[in-house]
Amino acid sequence: MKPNDEQNQENVLFVGIDLGTSRSAISASNNKREWIESYVGWPKDFIAEQVIGKPVLFGEEALQHRLSLDLCRPLERGIIKEGIESSERAVKEIIRHLIDLANSEPGKQIHAVVGVPSDSLKVNKLAIRRAVAEHVQALMVVTEPFAIAYGMNLLNNAMVIDIGAGTTDFCIMHGTIPAEEDQKTIFTAGDYIDEQLFNYLIEKYPNSRFNKNMVRQFKEKFSFVQTLNEDIRVELPVNGKPVMHDIKNEIRRACESILPALVETTTEMIARFDPEFQTKIKNNIVLAGGGSLIRGIAEYLQDALKEYGDCKVTRVENPLFAGSDGALKLAIDMPARYWETL
Ligand SMILES: Nc1ncnc2c1ncn2[C@@H]1O[C@H](COP(=O)(O)OP(=O)(O)OP(=O)(O)O)[C@@H](O)[C@H]1O
Numbered sequence: 260m261k262p263n264d265e266q267n268q269e270n271v272l273f274v275g276i277d278l279g280t281s282r283s284a285i286s287a288s289n290n291k292r293e294w295i296e297s298y299v300g301w302p303k304d305f306i307a308e309q310v311i312g313k314p315v316l317f318g319e320e321a322l323q324h325r326l327s328l329d330l331c332r333p334l335e336r337g338i339i340k341e342g343i344e345s346s347e348r349a350v351k352e353i354i355r356h357l358i359d360l361a362n363s364e365p366g367k368q369i370h371a372v373v374g375v376p377s378d379s380l381k382v383n384k385l386a387i388r389r390a391v392a393e394h395v396q397a398l399m400v401v402t403e404p405f406a407i408a409y410g411m412n413l414l415n416n417a418m419v420i421d422i423g424a425g426t427t428d429f430c431i432m433h434g435t436i437p438a439e440e441d442q443k444t445i446f447t448a449g450d451y452i453d454e455q456l457f458n459y460l461i462e463k464y465p466n467s468r469f470n471k472n473m474v475r476q477f478k479e480k481f482s483f484v485q486t487l488n489e490d491i492r493v494e495l496p497v498n499g500k501p502v503m504h505d506i507k508n509e510i511r512r513a514c515e516s517i518l519p520a521l522v523e524t525t526t527e528m529i530a531r532f533d534p535e536f537q538t539k540i541k542n543n544i545v546l547a548g549g550g551s552l553i554r555g556i557a558e559y560l561q562d563a564l565k566e567y568g569d570c571k572v573t574r575v576e577n578p579l580f581a582g583s584d585g586a587l588k589l590a591i592d593m594p595a596r597y598w599e600t601l
């Protein structure tokens with residue numbers, strides 16, 4: 260650990276937090292790593308309180324008890340839902356819960372770098388700061404793709420594309436802290452694929468029973484673009500009886516629905532640079548986020564960009580923790596003058 264100026268390191272737990280639409284993760288300087296689905300639920304009434312026996316539930320557990328809860332997914336489309344008090348409260352709860360999971364010994368100061376989608380940084384910086392302030396003593400808020408880039412040491416001539424649930428975030432690194440024009444957010448990401456897939460399936464199988472949660476699970480299990488040498492079949496009830504359904508074509512179409520905007524935005528962002536830098540950046544494109552797990556997506560993007568010369572697209576090793584690990588590395592390396600004391 261580098262000496263972080265005057266601070267007394269012994270007494271500080273550094274954490275990197277990735278605040279995502281669908282999942283949030285924490286990596287801490289005590290080597291703990293944890294993640295939860297970004298759902299928060301409060302018991303609806305006095306009976307619900309008794310059934311549940313806890314004041315607040317998170318993630319998978321909250322989803323399971325959704326009928327007894329006021330359920331909140333606070334970062335829909337990557338932005339703290341405006342004007343809704345419970346969203347801000349929910350973000351607070353997520354941060355507190357993640358820090359609890361990282362198991363700080365009581366009395367330790369928490370210094371946190373929080374990665375959020377690029378757009379929410381523009382729109383929600385104050386709300387995010389309020390939500391975090393209660394639980395940490397020093398804070399820096401950065402964009403998710405910047406945290407990922409920092410964690411992978413991609414500081415110069417590189418591009419990170421974070422395909423999340425609510426948003427796809429792009430960030431070009433050229434040897435400085437990225438400015439606003441080096442970053443861009445679009446809304447074609449995982450949730451969008453889920454919507455498309457849901458609609459395609461309803462159209463093809465109007466008498467079969469399924470819900471959005473099941474559709475997302477099908478996507479996560481089978482996602483691919485272009486070609487795949489295997490069948491994709493799932494069992495769904497029709498009039499109460501289980502029936503096998505072929506969903507390969509629908510999976511492919513839904514996953515491919517995000518490709519045009521992905522290629523277009525990548526091309527546009529790179530085009531702003533000098534040709535010499537364009538070539539370097541194009542040879543250093545990294546996909547991150549849950550969407551980077553779609554089979555064939557890196558190869559597709561690489562082929563699409565090759566039209567204009569050499570290009571290399573890879574993906575991060577661990578999409579779940581790439582953001583929080585990068586944020587933690589930033590927290591550990593950052594000189595004291597960059598921290599905002601709360
Ligand atoms: N194998 C997979 N194939 C396709 N999509 C997947 C796969 N695994 C996860 N996903 C999708 O990735 C998305 C979640 O990714 P991630 O955890 O990076 O998002 P997030 O950080 O919560 O969202 P955001 O960055 O938009 O705030 C979800 O839409 C999820 O369904």
Ligand SMILES: [Mg+2]
Pocket residue numbers: 277278279280403421423424548582
């Ligand atoms: Mg994310």
